[in-house]
Amino acid sequence: MNDTPLLDYAPLAAALQRFADERDWQRFHTPRNLMLALTGEVGELAEIFQWKSDAECARLADDPAAWMHLNEELADVLLYLVRLAGVLGVDLDHAVRDKLAKNALKYPAPPAR
Amino acid sequence: MNDTPLLDYAPLAAALQRFADERDWQRFHTPRNLMLALTGEVGELAEIFQWKSDAECARLADDPAAWMHLNEELADVLLYLVRLAGVLGVDLDHAVRDKLAKNALKYPAPPAR
Amino acid sequence: MNDTPLLDYAPLAAALQRFADERDWQRFHTPRNLMLALTGEVGELAEIFQWKSDAECARLADDPAAWMHLNEELADVLLYLVRLAGVLGVDLDHAVRDKLAKNALKYPAPPAR
Amino acid sequence: MNDTPLLDYAPLAAALQRFADERDWQRFHTPRNLMLALTGEVGELAEIFQWKSDAECARLADDPAAWMHLNEELADVLLYLVRLAGVLGVDLDHAVRDKLAKNALKYPAPPAR
Secondary structure (H helix, E strand, O other): OOOOOOOEOHHHHHHHHHHHHHOOOHHHOOHHHHHHHHHHHHHHHHHHHOOOOHHHHHOHHHOHHHHHHHHHHHHHHHHHHHHHHHHHOOOHHHHHHHHHHHHHHHOOOOOOO | OOOOOOOEOHHHHHHHHHHHHHOOOHHHOOHHHHHHHHHHHHHHHHHHHOOOOHHHHHOHHHOHHHHHHHHHHHHHHHHHHHHHHHHHOOOHHHHHHHHHHHHHHHOOOOOOO | OOOOOOOEOHHHHHHHHHHHHHOOOHHHOOHHHHHHHHHHHHHHHHHHHOOOOHHHHHOHHHOHHHHHHHHHHHHHHHHHHHHHHHHHOOOHHHHHHHHHHHHHHHOOOOOOO | OOOOOOOEOHHHHHHHHHHHHHOOOHHHOOHHHHHHHHHHHHHHHHHHHOOOOHHHHHOHHHOHHHHHHHHHHHHHHHHHHHHHHHHHOOOHHHHHHHHHHHHHHHOOOOOOO
């Protein structure tokens, strides 16, 4: 496994923990609740793409309201994912480095030509 | 919006880009394809929790095989999310800082007692 | 496989087809678009349950607005599922009978005591 | 709301109830567990489409193994949806008729030309 960190999200995890603490939301943040909330946000993200062609998806940045909406939904998925990993005690940097190492073995790159 | 970065994922985004480039996978990595792949991984993550109690979820770390599986599925969701943001040109650090600022306005913290 | 029909949804499939035809929506109803729309509706359904206890879920019928919302989201998931099967040419009655027969082999019932 | 039934799934709901009863699975079939299981199956369905073009999706019936897999995943989504509605006490025929009536008001058909 690669030893170089690929992801530093400690400030984000801490901000989410503080946000939950200040509102006494820890009691709601069980793994199963957060999994359902993550599913909800993934659904909202999917709705952005559902009736669009690839070309229309590539032009989302041209419409300020659509672009802001896209940014918000991507953020929401990430926020719940980081929170879910946090309450489970999973280190996402470690997890992605491990997974990428496995993927590299599973899907070897063809030799450069 | 907070000016302090909450997330540094540039090395991860670069690793994913390189991984796709080496395998000539960019042509598959359209936003809609990646959205469907993200949905697939979220489904695999949900399956981990589907028949478990909260107490069983809290003990996932005690079973090495279950823990590795959990780490892999969380990683897969993150990998596709980062890749999706990448092909769309969204800066996830910017997006989450913006979203957290909005959340703080929407859900004000009660005064400390 | 069981030969007795378990599901008659021909009137629903026909109603959805007519609804799409009248609005010239067939061109949007590709399998991938419908899959993304189904994901969106599943997300909306998940949001209903995300912060609720099992006891609160069991009392959804007591709140007329929550009950109507639940009915609508369950309906939306079913509508897109039927439409998706329709454009793919899958017979859902045949598919569920076949799957239940496989499930019965995979998970044999314990002998009645 | 339309008074004509669009969907008769009573035999399917009864078969699922009996299947759960025979295996003493009712205790696992809470709304939240079933919602997570539904999410898992939707993910498996999405994986079928993730790297395929619309043209490739239209040819799924030409590959017997792919076709069987598609049928199974569509069936699994439907089975958990029917079971979820069942434990919640929702009548899916009533729910879809009500929702289609609302959709007809929300999206009026253009006049026939």
